[in-house]
Every structure is written in C-alpha cells, then in structure tokens.
Amino acid sequence: MENGISGSTHPVIDTHNDDVDTRDALEEIVYALSDFKGLGTQLTFSQGSCLKVLSRPNEHWWWAEREDGCQGYAPVNHLTTLTRNRQYGQDMEYFDSYSHLKIHHEMLDDKARTLAYQTAIRQNAHLLTDKVILDVGCGTGILSMMCARYGRPKQVYAVEASDIAEYTKDVIHSNKMSDTVTVLHSKVEEVQLEESVDVIISEWMGTILLFEMMVESVLLARDRLLKDGGTLWPSTASLFLVPCSAQKQYGSKMEFWKDQYGFDLSDLIEIAKEEFLQKPVHNHILDPADCLSEASRILNIDMRSVRREDLEQIDLDFEFTVQKSGTLHGFCTWFQVDFEGLDQSIHTVYLNTGPEHELTHWKQNLFLLDSPLSVDKDDVITGQFNLHRNPEWRRHLRVLLRFRVMSSSNNLKVPDREKLFYVWR
Numbered sequence: 001m002e003n004g005i006s007g008s009t010h011p012v013i014d015t016h017n018d019d020v021d022t023r024d025a026l027e028e029i030v031y032a033l034s035d036f037k038g039l040g041t042q043l044t045f046s047q048g049s050c051l052k053v054l055s056r057p058n059e060h061w062w063w064a065e066r067e068d069g070c071q072g073y074a075p076v077n078h079l080t081t082l083t084r085n086r087q088y089g090q091d092m093e094y095f096d097s098y099s100h101l102k103i104h105h106e107m108l109d110d111k112a113r114t115l116a117y118q119t120a121i122r123q124n125a126h127l128l129t130d131k132v133i134l135d136v137g138c139g140t141g142i143l144s145m146m147c148a149r150y151g152r153p154k155q156v157y158a159v160e161a162s163d164i165a166e167y168t169k170d171v172i173h174s175n176k177m178s179d180t181v182t183v184l185h186s187k188v189e190e191v192q193l194e195e196s197v198d199v200i201i202s203e204w205m206g207t208i209l210l211f212e213m214m215v216e217s218v219l220l221a222r223d224r225l226l227k228d229g230g231t232l233w234p235s236t237a238s239l240f241l242v243p244c245s246a247q248k249q250y251g252s253k254m255e256f257w258k259d260q261y262g263f264d265l266s267d268l269i270e271i272a273k274e275e276f277l278q279k280p281v282h283n284h285i286l287d288p289a290d291c292l293s294e295a296s297r298i299l300n301i302d303m304r305s306v307r308r309e310d311l312e313q314i315d316l317d318f319e320f321t322v323q324k325s326g327t328l329h330g331f332c333t334w335f336q337v338d339f340e341g342l343d344q345s346i347h348t349v350y351l352n353t354g355p356e357h358e359l360t361h362w363k364q365n366l367f368l369l370d371s372p373l374s375v376d377k378d379d380v381i382t383g384q385f386n387l388h389r390n391p392e393w394r395r396h397l398r399v400l401l402r403f404r405v406m407s408s409s410n411n412l413k414v415p416d417r418e419k420l421f422y423v424w425r
C-alpha cells in the first residue's frame, strides 16, 4: 500500500518505440487533471494545463508535448480530453437529479445506511466538542443535524450544490440549529471557509462504490480544507467481488426468447445480449446460496492517503476457488465503508452492503456473462476486474472483466474470457 490504494499495479514506463501504430499518430489535445512532477524522460505539468499527445506507446504512458514545446512521458491517469465547460454541463445535470426529493427520500429511508452514520457520530460524540465539521453533499442536512444534536461542535458547514440546499436552510432553522449548522449552497470545490476543518463527513458511495465519482469531491475537500491529522468519515472504503449463479436473472433476459407463445424468438438473443448484458444489474439482491466461492475484498481505499489520480484506472486481480459445482452466470460486487473512532478506545463502525448484511438501497450489482459456464468444486477462477473512469463522462466508469478457469488438477478448463461493462457510459 504505497499511496492509499491497494489492489492496483503501478504502471511501468515502456521504451518509447518509434514504430507506434499509425492510428496513434493522430495528435490530440488533452488537459491535465492534476499536477505531475516528472522524473527523467517524464514530463512535468500542472493541473489544467493543455498537452498535445504525440504518440501512445502503452495504455499507461503517452508521449506528449507541453505548450512550451517540452516533450516527455505523461501518465494517462492524469489526462482528460474533456474541456472545462463540458464538465460543467455534466455537473448541472448531475446536481439537478439531486434537487428532487425522491433520491433523498430513498437515502433517508435506508435505515442501515443512515444509522451507521448515526452510530459513528454518537460513539464519538464526546470527542466532537468544539470541533469544526464539514458535511460534503449534505442533502437534507441529516448528518449535519446528527453532529450538532449528539456532539457539541464549534461549527458544522453543510455544503450542498443542488437546489435542495435552499430547503435545507429552512430545515436547519426549524430544528433550531442555525447557530451551529451553516448551510452553504455551493459545490464543495468552490466553497471558501474561514477556517480548516477537523472532520469531513460525507455519504458519497455510488453503484460499484465509485459511480458518480463523488469521492473525487471529498478528496478535493480533504486536500483543501481538512486540518493535518483530521478525520474523514468514512475513513476507508472497500469493494468486494464474488463469482455467482444467477439463473433467474439470466433466464429472464436470455432464455426468455427461446419460446414465446409457442414461437422461437432466439434470433433476438444476440441483440438481447447487447441491450441487457452490457451494463451490470444495479439493483440485484444476491442470495448467499448463489455464491460459488467466498467473496474477496479486491479493493481497499484509505481515504486519508489515496490520490485522485489513482482512481482514474484501478486494475484489480482476483482469484477464487469454487466451493460448490454450479453454473457461473457472472460476478457480484458490493462495498463496505469503515468509520474509525476519533481515538483508539472507540470501536470502528462498519457499513457493509453485502448479501450477509441488512439490505440497503445500494443492494448488490450483478455483472452477467454473455454465455454462462459450468464450474466444479475446487476449480480456480483467476482474472482481473479493471475499473476505468470514462475520460469524457467523468462520473461514469467502465469495468473490464477478464478471467480464466483452471481445474483442480491445474489444466485449463476455460480459456481467457473478457467482457467490457458500462456504468453507465
């Protein structure tokens, strides 16, 4: 664990080969997502600067030129082709979705979610005295009000970019908390506070943990507003993966076409795969009996030290030993977030959205294969689960799933399978 993220492999610089694919010769203008200090043949550049990509020797390092003519290797996970105003347009659409009550109703109605935050706040309440707290994306203000009710903080800044913030101001006033809780109707990226904060609390987790990439806003707030040694709640976030059967889901989308009212519609199965299987089922409720192996924690993010650029491309390895013969229809994911105590004497609070825990509004996510396959007890499934942020649609990501199946006597049963999923673009 070098930089707050474990499970990923670090890019190695490839030699700059001149016989690059002519396709790569197309020069492209990209923008730096964050500063990069280059060593040797690497190019140093600052956030927001414009680079011209001259060639793409490999998927991790491109040969680029700065506006002053300097050339060198630039790490791809620091680059985006997205211009600032196109990102602005996507944000407006995103925040508009949160200006309606439906999503807030769903989140408040999720008892496991909201009570995990309440438990973390109450267990640490005595240590919140005189603290300055920042609630990133406060929505209806529930977490900020919990901090103010159970602790005795000096100040809570409740930051909310969507128009719901105007109503949240009334909610804070009606609950007689205006002297402690200040609602700021703003993106956290643009908020100016007269003091740095002791605690950042935020409920930022999306589908597959990272969809919406709201975590990036929390990390920006951390870097800009959190005191040294300050606390982030949640303090860590993990992603879990398990191979599973999903006969009902697969049958309802694929076998469905084989016989409809006595007619054979199986010619439609190919386009059904495109339409129904290219994206994960985001509201799947995984039956533990459908798990073909123990689940594996494939990603662990330490919110204190992870860097934003580490979240551009996260390549994760996995290995599962099949515990019972059955049909492998796909893989399921869920996440866990931990709330570490403000001192060692206080137990960590966990919120796990997996099949062995209380159901949450996130449910689990099912990545269905185009063609299921049979696996036997003691087979070994090895592969990669690669999360790549969409360079254009910055809140979306793609999942590249690769795996192979070896028998217990170590011969190849299923050669490399590979499938790309969209979440959601």
Ligand SMILES: N=C(N)NC/C=C/[C@H]1O[C@@H](n2cnc3c(N)ncnc32)[C@H](O)[C@@H]1O
Binding pocket: 095, 098, 136, 137, 138, 139, 159, 160, 161, 162, 186, 187, 188, 189, 203, 204, 205, 206, 207, 212, 214, 217
């Ligand atoms: N857990 C998930 N997926 N979302 C729940 C929470 C999302 C809330 O956080 C707000 N939010 C998201 N990003 C920002 C930001 N950069 N600045 C201020 N407010 C923000 C949204 O408008 C929602 O009200």
